[in-house]
Amino acid sequence: MNQPFEPIRLEPAYRKVAAALIERITARSFNSGDRLPSETALAQQFGVNRSTVREALRELQTAGLLTRSRGSKLMMVTRPQADHVANSVSRALVLHDVTFLHVWESMSMFEPLIAEAAAKRRNDTDLALLQQAQESFVLHKEDTARCVHHVAEFFGVIAAASHNPVLVLAQEPLIQLLEPSLGAMIDRVAQARSRIVAAQRRLSEAIRERNADDARTWMAKHIRDFRRGYEVAGIDLEVKIKV
Amino acid sequence: MNQPFEPIRLEPAYRKVAAALIERITARSFNSGDRLPSETALAQQFGVNRSTVREALRELQTAGLLTRSRGSKLMMVTRPQADHVANSVSRALVLHDVTFLHVWESMSMFEPLIAEAAAKRRNDTDLALLQQAQESFVLHKEDTARCVHHVAEFFGVIAAASHNPVLVLAQEPLIQLLEPSLGAMIDRVAQARSRIVAAQRRLSEAIRERNADDARTWMAKHIRDFRRGYEVAGIDLEVKIKV
DNA sequence: GAAGCTGATATTGTCGGACAATCAGCAATT
DNA sequence: AATTGCTGATTGTCCGACAATATCAGCTTC
The missing domain is CATH 1.20.120.530 (GntR ligand-binding domain-like)
Incomplete structure (x- = not known):
């Protein structure tokens, strides 16, 4: 009975959303050049608030998986540039x-x-x-x-x-x-x-x-x-x- | 007068906040192990909304500059792990x-x-x-x-x-x-x-x-x-x- | 028919406020 | 002394709102 429990880690929603999106991109469900659905659409699909989606998007953006071409509103899926x-x-x-x-x-x-x-x-x-x-x-x-x-x-x-x-x-x-x-x-x-x-x-x-x-x-x-x-x-x- | 204007880029606030924080960290104003001020404190200091600060924090987190030690609430400045x-x-x-x-x-x-x-x-x-x-x-x-x-x-x-x-x-x-x-x-x-x-x-x-x-x-x-x-x-x- | 303009619509960036969960530190209890 | 309970601070998440502007369909003009 001396066996300690493993620490249970609960990930915040924004991280789960980010992970789900990353998974889709690396699995090529989204191809490079495709436009991501709008934030509101994503929020609806994931069943979370738009703010949560936005936090997740920042992560993908930092990883270079999403870029916005010069002064454009739409987010594009992209292969991380060197x-x-x-x-x-x-x-x-x-x-x-x-x-x-x-x-x-x-x-x-x-x-x-x-x-x-x-x-x-x-x-x-x-x-x-x-x-x-x-x-x-x-x-x-x-x-x-x-x-x-x-x-x-x-x-x-x-x-x-x-x-x-x-x-x-x-x-x-x-x-x-x-x-x-x-x-x-x-x-x-x-x-x-x-x-x-x-x-x-x-x-x-x-x-x-x-x-x-x-x-x-x-x-x-x-x-x-x-x-x-x-x-x-x-x-x-x-x-x-x-x- | 033939000189073309450079495309003026207006960065969103969350990016500016992130840049400011990154600058501080790379300049060693924050040392590794220090804990970051709370989100509300940062929001006040930068004069932006807490949501904006949070989006910026996601960026630093993804870059490995911030980590949260196991289930703790405080965010720690850290050197990006390999x-x-x-x-x-x-x-x-x-x-x-x-x-x-x-x-x-x-x-x-x-x-x-x-x-x-x-x-x-x-x-x-x-x-x-x-x-x-x-x-x-x-x-x-x-x-x-x-x-x-x-x-x-x-x-x-x-x-x-x-x-x-x-x-x-x-x-x-x-x-x-x-x-x-x-x-x-x-x-x-x-x-x-x-x-x-x-x-x-x-x-x-x-x-x-x-x-x-x-x-x-x-x-x-x-x-x-x-x-x-x-x-x-x-x-x-x-x-x-x-x- | 092609090119350019126009206005409606959609989308993003940002804000304010709200609340539950929970972590840290301290007081009370045993 | 160790444990428990309490309180305030902080994070995660939500809601609603609004200005700015990119997008797109439809209209105009050539």
């Missing part, structure tokens, strides 16, 4: 006191392998996007914010070229965390821009020729270069990243 | 039609390097946890659900031993996605359990001795083994993972 998910991952990492060194180490581990996979599996569309990102960087060399954005784009295109959604999603938060400081680095290190241009050229060349080894090694160099850039710029790698 | 964040990442991946092959490929890329980092940086606590996970697996060999859970734990401990939060968070969703099917595999493949035990022993040995090379290669073998297990069990690797 940048949205990565956003909350980034925030989590910041709150876990992640440092530049942590991020850099992870990138030096992952990126070469991602580049290798991209070289093996890229298709023509990937190549076009890659070249476009590359050209955009050169074109906006002067505008720091913009060219940093194109560096991020370049990495994103490479990950996408691997045709493995896991790699895309794993990489995105790293880029997000690095982006702000990357601007500072580029501004302080004279040759940074030209070195990036050179690395991108080698990389896209290797990927175009499906040369996995070259892609890997050039990416490894590229990442090492970033670290040197940070050191030259006098950015402490052990410092915790802020938002 | 499993919570990984949950939404997993869901996102599922909705992006991720296959077992995608997950396996990512693990075969990441895990050996993670094991290598763990071997280099593990401390005594990590070792103890590793051994504990290892023993738990052996102890519950019969209970499939439980021993799968301990496989996940083993991987988690290795990632933690790298002392790089990025690696911990990058790995978690992969394990989560694999966990259910891993049970099916283990049940169908006779020697699966013993092979896992052997691999875990080699791995923790390598990590104990800080032998990075061994850790890497044994992990690589371990991961390859998983794939063979899936194939033997007749699980189609190209199939999309469901929740």
